[in-house]
Amino acid sequence: MSSPCLTEVFQTLRTAFGPQRWWPAETPEEVVIGALLTQNTAWSNVEKAIANLRCARLLELEKIAGLEPETLEELIRPSGYFRQKSRRLKNLAATITAAGGLEQLASLSTRKLRQWLLERNGVGPETADSILLYAFERPVFVIDAYTLRICQRHNWLAQDAGYAEAQARFHRELKKDAALFNEYHALLVRTGKDYCRPHRPACRECPLGRFTPHPGSE
DNA sequence: CCCCAGGCGTCCA
DNA sequence: TGGACGCATGGG
Numbered sequence: 001m002s003s004p005c006l007t008e009v010f011q012t013l014r015t016a017f018g019p020q021r022w023w024p025a026e027t028p029e030e031v032v033i034g035a036l037l038t039q040n041t042a043w044s045n046v047e048k049a050i051a052n053l054r055c056a057r058l059l060e061l062e063k064i065a066g067l068e069p070e071t072l073e074e075l076i077r078p079s080g081y082f083r084q085k086s087r088r089l090k091n092l093a094a095t096i097t098a099a100g101g102l103e104q105l106a107s108l109s110t111r112k113l114r115q116w117l118l119e120r121n122g123v124g125p126e127t128a129d130s131i132l133l134y135a136f137e138r139p140v141f142v143i144d145a146y147t148l149r150i151c152q153r154h155n156w157l158a159q160d161a162g163y164a165e166a167q168a169r170f171h172r173e174l175k176k177d178a179a180l181f182n183e184y185h186a187l188l189v190r191t192g193k194d195y196c197r198p199h200r201p202a203c204r205e206c207p208l209g210r211f212t213p214h215p216g217s218e
Numbered sequence: 219c220c221c222c223a224g225g226c227g228t229c230c231a
Numbered sequence: 232t233g234g235a236c237g238c239a240t241g242g243g
Contacts, residue, residue, distance in 0.1 A: 039225040045241055046224090080240040084226085124226050144224050189224055198222075 003156060004211045006173045010180070013187040016207035020186035023134035028102050029061050031135040035127050036089050037079040048078035061101070065094035088122030095120060102135065110138045125163045133185070139176040142185045143167050146192025153196060154212045 024043075025031045033053070037046045052075040053059045064072065073086040099105055105113060110132060117128035125143070132138040143166045151157040157166055174180060195206035202212065 035224085038223090040223065041225085041239085042223040042241070044223090045239095048241090078240060080223090081225095081238045082240080084238055088226090122226065126225065130224080142224085146224070185224090192224085 010184050012207050017187055017190050022182055022186035028135040030059055032131055035130040041080045046079045049076040061093040062097045065097045092120050106136055133181055137178045139178040139181055141167050141170040141181045147188045150192055150196050
C-alpha cells in the first residue's frame with residue numbers, strides 16, 4: 001500500500017477529528033490578510049496581528065492600502081517578518097483595491113486569478129491557493145509544509161516531491177469540490193500539528209497509522 | 219539553550 | 232534549476 005486511496009484517508013481524518021470550520025476568518029478580505037501573515041509563522045502569532053488590525057478597525061484591504069508602512073509594521077509586528085510583510089501586504093491590498101476589490105477579481109477564471117495572484121510580490125503557490133480556496137471558494141487543493149511532510153513520511157509521495165507534484169496527486173484523485181478541499185486541507189494541518197512534527201517519530205495514536213506501509217508489505 | 223511555525227524572494231553555482 | 236540564505240516574533 002504505497003498509494004492509499006486519498007478519499008479513504010479523508011474519511012479517516014474526518015471521523016477522527018470532526019469538522020474543522022476553516023478558514024478562521026470572518027470575511028474574504030480577512031482570509032487574504034491572514035494568508036499573507038501566516039507565511040512560515042505560527043497561527044497564534046498571526047492572531048495577535050489580526051486582533052491589532054481589528055481593534056484599530058483596519059481589517060479591510062482598502063484601509064490597509066492607505067496606511068503608512070511604519071504604522072502597519074507596528075500593528076502586524078507579532079506575526080514576524082514585519083517589515084517584509086508590511087510592504088507586501090500593503091502592496092497586495094493596494095493592487096486588489098485598484099483592481100476593483102475581490103468582487104471584481106472573482107469574475108476571472110480560476111486559472112487567470114491564480115496567475116494574477118502569483119504575480120504579486122510575496123504571493124507564492126501556497127498563499128495564492130489559500131486565497132483561491134478560502135476567499136474565492138475555488139476547488140484548488142492547498143499544499144503546505146504539513147501536507148508535504150505527512151505525504152512524504154507515509155511514503156504516499158517521493159521524498160523529494162514538491163508543491164506541484166503533491167497538488168497534482170490530490171487533483172487527480174479527488175472530485176474537484178471546494179468544500180472537500182477546504183475540509184481536507186484543514187484536517188491535514190490538524191493532523192500535522194498533533195502527529196507529524198519534524199525530527200520526531202510518528203506518534204502512536206496518529207489516525208493515519210494504518211496507512212503507513214511497513215517494510216516488506218509491498 | 220535549542221527548535222519550530224499554515225513561505226517567499228534573492229543570489230549564486 | 233536548484234540549493235542556501237535572510238526575514239522576526241513567540242511558544243514549547
